[in-house]
Amino acid sequence: MSEIKIKQVEKLVNGQRLFEVDQLTATTGDKIGIVGRNGAGKSTLARLLTGEDIDYTGQVSVDSPIIDVAQIAPTQDRSGGQAMMARVRAALSTRPEILILDEPSSNLDESHQAWLIKQLRHYQGLLLLISHDRHLLNAVTTQTWAVRHQAFTAYAGNYADYIAVRDQQIASQQAAYVRQQRHQHDLKLAVQARHEKAQRIRKGKRSMSAGEWANSKSLREATAAKMDRSAKKLIERGDREANLTKPFTQVGFKLVATDFPNLIGKTVATATNLTLRRDQKVLLKHVSFQIKPGDRVALVGPNGSGKTTLLQAILAGQSGLTTAPTAKIGVFQQDMTVLDGHLTVWQTVRAASQLPDQTLRNVMGALGLAARFYDQSVAVLSGGELVKLQLVVILVGNYNVLMLDEPTNYLDVDALDALADYLRDYPGTVIFVSHDATFSEQVATRQLILKDQDLTDPDQVAVKAPAASDLPLLQFKYDQLMADPMAKTADIQALRDQIEAAKG
Template identity: 30%
Template sequence: MLIAEMNGVKKYYNDRLILKVDDFKIYRNDRIGIIGLNGCGKTTFLNILTGRIEPDEGMSRIYGTYSYIEQLENDNIVAVENIASSKFGVSGLNNQGLSGGEVTRLKIAKALGRDNALIIGDEPTSNLDREGIELLQKELEAFDGAILVVSHDRDFLDAVCNAILEIENGEVCLYRGNYTKYKELKEKKRKRAAFEYEQYVSEKKRLEEALLEKKSKVKSMRKTPKRMGNSEARLHKMGAQIAKAKLERQVNAIRTRIEKLEVKEKPKELPDINVDIQKTTQLHCKVVLSSDKLNKSFGDKVIFEEAQFRVFNNSKTAVVGPNGSGKTTLIKMIIDGDPAIYRAIGVKIGYFSQDISTLDGRKTLLQNVMESSVYDETFVRTLLARLLFKREDVMKRTSLLSGGEKVKAALAKIITSDFNVLVLDEPTNYLDIYSMEAVEEALLEYIGTVIFISHDRRFVSNVADHIISIENQKTICFDGTYEEYMKKKEELSIKDDKSEKIMILKHRMAEILSKLSMPSKNDDIEALDKEYHEILEKLKQCR
């Protein structure tokens, strides 16, 4: 069943073609994730499909009802009462005085509460904590209809989508499969392009060499010797002219073949970064930050109570926990030098926050990074290239950069400065997937300690080797990756469930034994004895 389509769509910004969609269709069972660089046209694509923007050419149509979870729509979100609002904990709420996460939950509940053929989402996981994202995933997986969603959350795209629509250089390309499959197909496509480019270069070089050889032969053709008779001279001249004409035809044929060669562009490769560890001040201690007794309250609200944590030298430590648990509070206490937090001698902290206060909008990107860099300009330009900045971008004033570009610029600035501990508060916000993966690589190559908050599960999984989880005013420290932490947490949860089950079974067994020892006239002894043996068997299985 066809749900929506676009045909021959073109959208221009002044004279620049920003979006071109030849043919795109959504069917009932499609769950399509839209990805692309910041500013590539993802939101424009959604707005054209939903009729919020008119295309300059072509047609766009949705057949049936749909819900649109918009990224920036915060006004006039009224209270909703449905099953979804109860699940997302927003029953009876409106957007007044709510946090970003609560507003997002309200939008999602509103969309899921309707009987629609299509759900469209523009970054629906923004501001959601892990529990909120996982709940949204389950609801979308159970949704009986089509889904079209812009997202930078790779785990979300893997769980929800069965196709990925990439917008690149204004054109769209659909890949069947989830994000992981897209990466595999994209890499195959890149390798194929690299092979075709090498074949093109090799064939062009061979033809150009053949052309030079033929041209050289034409020039070197001997003239008629002076001592040759007239008749012989005429024959020689005729033969030479025939041979020369033949060579010239061959030259023209080769030239035509060169002109008709299908030009293949060289696939872009990111430059390597060689980090010189002598450039930054190295720490020689085991623990760089710690607290054995951390307390923090805001009025009657207790954030930390007798909390403990350790941050080890050269570790990549992720701070995780639900919205409002105190992640940013902990980061600010570290930055502000709270007396309850030990800081090793020689620690130099570089702090990244969402206000991007380290950037001077009047200066160029390169000037901003270079003014505090301990590395030379070549290294800085290489790092910026790895962060997907083009050559001309480094000379832009930072005031002209997009939100995602400013995030990357601020990260580049602190990575190249003389800091040995980076404290990053949500560095993945505003980043597209490609930029996020570039930042991952830069942080993994960084020699030093990194402490960061991120709601992007794939980012945490790829970067972190230590976890600080904030739960119930306490901190749980885990030496290992995020997957290992979650696996351990699940095992403990199962163990706790088993302990609770054993306790309930033992309690029931005690009740049965009491009745068997002193049965009343209403007790069914045979049934009680049967239940007793059943509980014994269950207890054996639990152990």
């Protein structure tokens, strides 16, 4: 029986508290999800458990050997998915008593994700799973250690169970805060009313004669003083009451098309009879597709099917591929070496964008780079924080097309939701690769599916191209829609596309 005990632990970084733990325990058979925002201390907690980090106060007890599979990024000769699968297989083959996995599903396609879930469900030891993958956490874990407000807390159940409890706690805190604010307001009004009444008593009634005013002065002063004392007691009562903190809520913001350069033309990228190779291996053979302005296209397919290579080919303008001359493409590919470690976070973002300062702050805050990061050096950021910074630099850049290769890897759930919201409102075109099913469902308006050297466009397959003989009828319907003030733009565009297809 293996056991982990963490008690009264405090971890400092540069003299500032990173996190504290009152008490956490785990034994063989537990499958624990470790969740929280990037930089909150999840990986640091793992290093405390493995003994790699001993700079803390408190008690950490681990009575069995630990196998730790840390985060890994893609390399030039091997995809991130291939590298992670190899390390997970090697770790499981040793049948470890305690296993720590840090973001193991990053870069894994759907079939390998299913394999990972199956293996972890059957694992008999003590599992600690650091992940932002909601599907993986819900499928595997039986307990959750969440770090919020610089403290780790244990919750029964998987990630969905934890979120339900957390949301209920936030709702209760918000209701209590509102009640307190209303009560404090009522106290303030009561104090003000007592002081005003005391002032009126001191002045006396206008109908009083000079003699009456003089004879009642002592009594009026005593009565007014009593009112003042009553007001003072109300103030003291308010001061003694607990001061509740307002729950944090993310303030949303909207992007507008004028924030970014305009794209002229009916297509962003076009492939015509494209054959795509990598290292002499054919990935796609004689495929064609179009990406139009405003599309949010998810490239979908198994590891090694050519998704990243296709992004690179579009960017390079490979033979068989054309892009609009006015397309300004911003590329995210998790290459942290492009960031200058000598600059601060704010200097990095400000230099990359023409947007107003407040818009930049809004985007940074939504992705988890709050004001406390502005003056930090890029060199001291955690891996997840570097991913966020590189994403912000691309998102706010002077582009009208975003090309994002696995932007969801290593992002916490709050940042994932914020990124999805941003991309849904983005006025340009988005082409992205992600194995996070929830994120893809939130963002994509269409898919291009790569498999077995072929590319399938479900939107094109689903709609049969009209024959040329249908052209008069289609033109008639188009004229009717154009004359109809209630017609939807999307319907007009769809009919226009059918007319163009009929013209051949």
